[in-house]
Amino acid sequence: MGVVKLELKGISKAFGTFYANQDIDLVVESGQIHCLLGENGAGKSTLMNVLYGLYEPTAGQILVDDKPVNFRGPGDAMAAGIGMVHQHFMLVPVFTVAENVALGAEPTSFGGVLSIEETRKKIREISDKYGFDVDPDALVEDLPVGVQQRVEIIKALVRQAKVLILDEPTAVLTPQETDELLDIMRQLKAGGTSIVFISHKLREVKAVSDVITVVRRGKVVGDAPPTASATELASMMVGRPVSLSLNKAAAQPKETTFVVENLTVRAANGTNVVDGISFDIAQGEILAIAGVQGNGQTELTEAILGIQEHVTGSVVLDGKQLLGLPVKDVLRSGVGFVPEDRTVDGLVGPFSVAENLVLDLYDQAPFASGISMKPAKVAEHAKAKIEEFDIRTPSAGSAAGTLSGGNQQKVVMARELSRPLRLFIASQPTRGVDVGSIEFLHKRIVAERDVGTPVMIVSTELDEVIELADRIAVLYKGKLVGIVPAGTPRDTLGLMMAGVGPEGGSDDQ
Numbered sequence: 001m002g003v004v005k006l007e008l009k010g011i012s013k014a015f016g017t018f019y020a021n022q023d024i025d026l027v028v029e030s031g032q033i034h035c036l037l038g039e040n041g042a043g044k045s046t047l048m049n050v051l052y053g054l055y056e057p058t059a060g061q062i063l064v065d066d067k068p069v070n071f072r073g074p075g076d077a078m079a080a081g082i083g084m085v086h087q088h089f090m091l092v093p094v095f096t097v098a099e100n101v102a103l104g105a106e107p108t109s110f111g112g113v114l115s116i117e118e119t120r121k122k123i124r125e126i127s128d129k130y131g132f133d134v135d136p137d138a139l140v141e142d143l144p145v146g147v148q149q150r151v152e153i154i155k156a157l158v159r160q161a162k163v164l165i166l167d168e169p170t171a172v173l174t175p176q177e178t179d180e181l182l183d184i185m186r187q188l189k190a191g192g193t194s195i196v197f198i199s200h201k202l203r204e205v206k207a208v209s210d211v212i213t214v215v216r217r218g219k220v221v222g223d224a225p226p227t228a229s230a231t232e233l234a235s236m237m238v239g240r241p242v243s244l245s246l247n248k249a250a251a252q253p254k255e256t257t258f259v260v261e262n263l264t265v266r267a268a269n270g271t272n273v274v275d276g277i278s279f280d281i282a283q284g285e286i287l288a289i290a291g292v293q294g295n296g297q298t299e300l301t302e303a304i305l306g307i308q309e310h311v312t313g314s315v316v317l318d319g320k321q322l323l324g325l326p327v328k329d330v331l332r333s334g335v336g337f338v339p340e341d342r343t344v345d346g347l348v349g350p351f352s353v354a355e356n357l358v359l360d361l362y363d364q365a366p367f368a369s370g371i372s373m374k375p376a377k378v379a380e381h382a383k384a385k386i387e388e389f390d391i392r393t394p395s396a397g398s399a400a401g402t403l404s405g406g407n408q409q410k411v412v413m414a415r416e417l418s419r420p421l422r423l424f425i426a427s428q429p430t431r432g433v434d435v436g437s438i439e440f441l442h443k444r445i446v447a448e449r450d451v452g453t454p455v456m457i458v459s460t461e462l463d464e465v466i467e468l469a470d471r472i473a474v475l476y477k478g479k480l481v482g483i484v485p486a487g488t489p490r491d492t493l494g495l496m497m498a499g500v501g502p503e504g505g506s507d508d509q
């Protein structure tokens with residue numbers, strides 16, 4: 001027996017005196033894809049954590065098939081037929097798919113522990129039914145992200161989930177993996193599974209949702225049909241009209257001050273993950289590096305920053321060779337850097353928002369004099385940046401790690417864009433950020449260009465590349481397929497991302 005109807009009634013969740021959810025009513029009908037749409041920090045993940053038994057609500061009730069339930073943990077939620085796939089997967093990399101699926105299965109949740117043999121059989125059944133194409137004997141660490149995500153979905157389905165919560169599942173996927181996931185969601189729905197889907201990408205939301213509930217600042221604003229336009233949805237979630245296109249002025253490039261020549265990064269297995277790359281960026285110009293994730297982007301930016309080993313070639317900024325310098329000296333040369341994974345490299349989670357906003361500057365004027373820090377200056381700076389970048393945080397003293405994903409991203413962007421820069425490098429600058437804040441951050445990046453900073457954007461989002469770039473360099477298997485001007489047709493860029501040069505020749509060997 002599965003869940004037919006799931007109802008949240010008057011759910012509130014407070015952290016201290018701050019209410020992340022306030023009196024939320026939501027009904028998820030059987031076999032529907034129900035989207036939750038809302039700004040960063042609106043309270044979507046918090047609500048899902050309440051529904052999955054991770055947080056106890058401060059007030060309100062959850063009803064499964066009209067009966068009140070009380071979840072004391074995810075085990076209870078699973079037993080009631082609710083499954084959740086988190087953004088950061090909870091898989092053991094060195095185990096096989098079947099071992100991961102069998103792991104931690106609670107006997108009561110589906111009427112008995114499964115043997116590995118039974119688990120493999122079930123995985124095959126589910127995989128065939130929904131077209132998952134997952135091998136139960138594959139090692140998880142060998143699987144692409146998109147397939148690992150399917151393993152998480154299988155885990156939930158083996159535990160007989162009838163309601164599946166997917167919290168920003170496409171944030172980590174390539175465009176092709178995203179299309180495949182949307183297809184899987186449609187198949188699951190056809191099989192009677194309901195899905196609560198969280199995404200900031202309006203195109204996806206409109207493509208798969210049956211109903212869209214918009215939340216703002218912890219409260220439900222209302223429902224919208226998937227036929228609503230992207231602009232309507234955006235303004236409903238933000239509470240003001242949002243412009244979805246940037247309309248930036250043409251670049252006025254000046255002197256070329258950043259030059260990369262023949263940059264090569266050799267991996268432990270002897271292959272070149274970055275293979276003889278050369279490009280330059282002028283002051284007042286944005287070069288976007290496009291490409292499918294995993295084609296050398298991470299290694300390229302890390303090589304420039306001085307984090308990678310086995311790097312050869314040349315990286316010159318303002319006439320100075322950066323290769324071989326410690327990271328600290330690279331940053332002190334005026335390089336602003338937004339890493340692709342903010343939780344690992346961008347923030348110190350237990351530190352406050354205010355401290356994170358001065359991470360590279362805490363020992364310099366005006367935030368320090370001699371060896372003593374000036375807390376009043378740090379607080380003043382935080383107040384200004386929180387306002388300017390619209391960082392939704394209970395206070396400047398809150399630990400950065402407790403902020404919502406999109407707001408953590410805004411902290412990193414605010415910090416890096418708030419000092420005099422000679423070069424700005426941002427990887428996935430708007431990952432997990434809502435449409436209203438994307439509008440702001442994109443304008444801010446263009447403003448940095450317009451004060452004369454060379455800007456390098458690395459993005460797997462073609463929309464973002466097209467929006468921001470003055471020139472576009474496409475990376476494929478560690479090599480540059482070509483550097484083309486802004487305005488190059490999307491189809492040409494798509495082909496280049498698959499390794500086909502701008503003139504039509506294949507760069508694949």
Ligand SMILES: Nc1ncnc2c1ncn2[C@@H]1O[C@H](COP(=O)(O)OP(=O)(O)OP(=O)(O)O)[C@@H](O)[C@H]1O
Pocket residue numbers: 015020038039040041042043044045046047392393394402403404405406407432434
């Ligand atoms: N464990 C926690 N402790 C304190 N505050 C928290 C905690 N978890 C969330 N919050 C606060 O609750 C608010 C809502 O966060 P939540 O993660 O639910 O937002 P969201 O809508 O999922 O945002 P995003 O789109 O950026 O992921 C945030 O302002 C955050 O600071």
